[in-house]
Amino acid sequence: MEEKQTIIKHVLVPQHVKLSEEQKQEVLKKYNISSKQLPRIKNDDPALKMIEVKIGDVIMIKRKSPTIGESEYYRVVVNG
Amino acid sequence: MTLPKHLHDKVEKYSKKYKITDKEKAETARRVEEKYEKAKISPGEAIGIITAESFGEPSTQLTLDVFHFAGVSEMQVTVGLPRLIEIFDARKRPSTPRMELKLKAKYSKTTDMVREIAMKIKETKLGDVAQEITINVAKANIEIVLDKKKLRELDIKPKAVFDKIVTEMKSLEVKGGDESIIIKPKEKDLLLSEIYKLKEKAKQIHVRGLEGVTHVLPVKDENGYTILCAGSNLEQALELEEVEKETIMTNDIFEVSKIFGIEGAREAIIREATKVLKDQGISIDVRHIMLLVDVMTMTGNIKGITRTGITGEKESVIARATFETPIKHLINASLIGERDDLNSVVENVILNQPVPLGTGLPGLIAKTADMEKDE
Structure with missing residues (x-):
């Protein structure tokens, strides 16, 4: 448990949020793509330890960007 | 209002500072938005090529020496072009692994205390x-x-x-x-x-001590003590009580990926690449680095820009053949009857066709007389 906490808190690791099915469809519609075209994240990724995910879920990543402050990035969970 | 949050905040901040009226503020916001929209990259822009050129020219000025003594310390660090190649080729281990551990304030009161901790960290x-x-x-x-x-x-x-x-x-x-x-x-x-x-x-x-850490060097700066380590072991460093866990840095990208995940690795590559270029007095816009890194981490694994990495995974046979070992790719493709849809740039250049970039990107859709009749 202790270690999981540190992983989420490290400066290199941005916040990972699992999107609901509705939010997922909204994102896919916005970019006019299918979920296969999204960048991927493996289901055993250490950053996902705290969240329950299944294959096909879309994870929103809130990055701190040097150019626009905060940016949102999406990755789809794949089998690692 | 489609202005990104940080620009919106800036408009708010400055309009408060210069005490402008609401009407003027709206006008400012409108003009900022106009500039912002103009600065956006248009569809079909060859950003990959721009990135390649932006890296290519300044990298001729990077130092070619593999080693260099980093100031006061006796530890060797790979800098310049060899390090940049190492980062973007996604080598499994850096040639000179390094770790920076920042000590918590309560453990860095005296130099003796710090030295003791440093000795404890050294293997x-x-x-x-x-x-x-x-x-x-x-x-x-x-x-x-x-x-x-x-x-x-x-x-x-x-x-x-x-x-x-x-x-x-x-x-x-x-x-x-x-x-x-x-x-x-x-x-x-x-x-x-x-x-x-x-x-x-x-x-x-x-x-x-931490396995793999061969040298330690406590360095003092305005915020306290940092221990520089030659050799890297992120997993064991995270268990140290005396260290600020949130700011542990290592130059071993794969270790970061293993322990912090792909997004952590992405951020680490950006920082490493920026550091290398900055140390050499070269400024490349961070957007180029970000693009490159996003491509490298797209599959959830770190893939280098090599023929075994992202270039080897290109869909098009001809595109792969253009990079390295062309004969091998062409023979293999012809043996298994691979298909090339000519969707990208290089293969179309080779076949002397318009490339899908800029004005070459959009196709033309026309209604024929038959179709009109159907409606």
């Missing part, structure tokens, strides 16, 4: 604390005489060393006291060469 092997390790041929055993002075200096108890040997070498009989430890293989009739091998193995027994 100590049995060979370092032993005065001598000898083979007794007649009795077929190995005698380890401990260096008491060294042990006191490093603040290690002989008992701790003894326990460590017992846990590390399970197939051996371990006897001895404070001054010397005798280890004896359990099975009899061992060849001398095997006992010699055992002796070499015993020297490498890890007694204390």
Whole structure:
């Protein structure tokens, strides 16, 4: 448990949020793509330890960007 | 209002600072938005090529030396072009692994305290604390005489060393006291060469510290002490009580990826690449680095820009053949009857066709007379 906490808190690791099915469809519609075209994240990724995910879920990543402050990035969970 | 949050905040901040009216503020916001929209990249822009050129030209000015002494420290660091190649080729281990550990304030009050922690972090092997390790041929055993002075200096108890040997070498009989430890293989009739091998193995027994960290150097700055380590072991560093866990940095990207995940690795690559370029006095816009890194981390694994990495995974046969080892790719593709849809740039350049970039990107859709009749 202790270690999981540190992983989420490290400066290199941005916040990972699992999107609901509705939010997922909204994102896919916005970019006019299918979920296969999204960048991927493996289901055993250490950053996902705290969240329950299944294959096909879309994870929103809130990055701190040097150019626009905060940016949102999406990755789809794949089998690692 | 489609202005990104940070621009919106800036407009708010400055309009408060210069006390402008609401009407003026709206006008400012409108103009900022106009500029912002103009600055956006249009669809079909060849950003990959722009990135390649932006990297290509300044990298001719990077130093080609592999090693360099980093200021006051005696530790070697790979800098310049070799390091940049290492990062973007996604080599499994950096040639000079390095780690930065920032100490918590309460552990960095005195220099003695810091030195003690530094010694605790540095890897100590049995060979370092032993005065001598000898083979007794007649009795077929190995005698380890401990260096008491060294042990006191490093603040290690002989008992701790003894326990460590017992846990590390399970197939051996371990006897001895404070001054010397005798280890004896359990099975009899061992060849001398095997006992010699055992002796070499015993020297490498890890007694204390982080495995792989060969040098440590405490550095003081305005915010306290940082310990620079030659060698990297993120997993064990995270267990250290004295260290600020949130800011541990290593230049081993794969280690970051293993422990913090792909997004952590992405951020680490950006920082590493930016640092290399900055140290050499070269400024490349961070957007280029970000694009490159996003491509490298797209699959959830780190893929280098090599023929085994992202370039080798291109869909088009011709595009792969253009990069490296063309004959191999073409022969393999023809053997299995691979199909090339000519969706990208290089293959179309080779076939002397318009490339899908800029004005070459959109296709033309026209209604024929038949279709109109159907409606």
